[in-house]
Amino acid sequence: MKKMNIISVICLCLFIDSAFAQSKKCNLPILIDEYGIYKNFTKLNVKIKEDITEDSYMEVVLYDCMGAMQLKGYKNNLVVVEGNYINSLDTLKACLKVLDPIELKESIIIQKYFQPLKNGTWKYYDLQGKLIKQEEWQNGILQNKD
Numbered sequence: 001m002k003k004m005n006i007i008s009v010i011c012l013c014l015f016i017d018s019a020f021a022q023s024k025k026c027n028l029p030i031l032i033d034e035y036g037i038y039k040n041f042t043k044l045n046v047k048i049k050e051d052i053t054e055d056s057y058m059e060v061v062l063y064d065c066m067g068a069m070q071l072k073g074y075k076n077n078l079v080v081v082e083g084n085y086i087n088s089l090d091t092l093k094a095c096l097k098v099l100d101p102i103e104l105k106e107s108i109i110i111q112k113y114f115q116p117l118k119n120g121t122w123k124y125y126d127l128q129g130k131l132i133k134q135e136e137w138q139n140g141i142l143q144n145k146d
Contacts, residue, residue, distance in 0.1 A: 026065035028091065031115040032058070034073055034081055038113055041065070056080075067116025078129050083122030086139065088114035118142075 029038035035052050041062045051057045056075040063069060066087040073081040094111045117140030124133040136143040 028065075029111070029113045030062075030067045030069075030088075031092075031113055032060075032071070033115070033118075034058070034071065038111075065114075067114045069116065076127060078125065078127060080125050080127070081122070083118060083135075083137070084120045085116035086119040088116050 026042075027040070029040045031038050035058065037052070039050065039060075041048065041060070044062055044064070046061065048060050048062065049057055050060065052073075056073065058074065059072045061070045064087055067085055068087045069085050071081070071083060071085065072079055091112050092115050094113065096109050096111050097106055098109055099106050118135075118137035119139060120137060122135045122137060123131055124135075126132050
């Protein structure tokens with residue numbers, strides 16, 4: 001009986017540790033290459049709309065905190081890009097220069113982030129909605145493009 005309880009406690013601890021590690025990763029921004037922006041997402045498996053410019057926005061369904069997502073980019077309410085990402089291979093780091101607005105001092109910080117990989121078919125459209133380019137990606141590597 002004691003052996004069973006110890007095994008149960010170990011399994012529970014491993015599960016909690018895994019869940020905690022996953023929740024920590026959700027706090028990191030994800031780089032979205034198409035727009036060159038870092039985005040902190042807070043919800044999984046729901047469509048999120050993010051304005052990019054006055055006339056463009058993106059819709060994202062994030063499946064995983066490491067970057068697996070479906071992306072559609074819009075300009076003038078027309079789809080201009082659509083495709084899927086798979087998880088980033090690992091956490092990446094970037095050095096960023098920041099300015100203290102009070103003391104006007106610059107400093108360097110290290111920002112951790114995820115950079116997901118393009119995967120599957122990516123389609124690009126002109127402003128009339130006509131398909132102008134199609135690419136096939138596999139684990140972040142371009143296989144072919146039309």
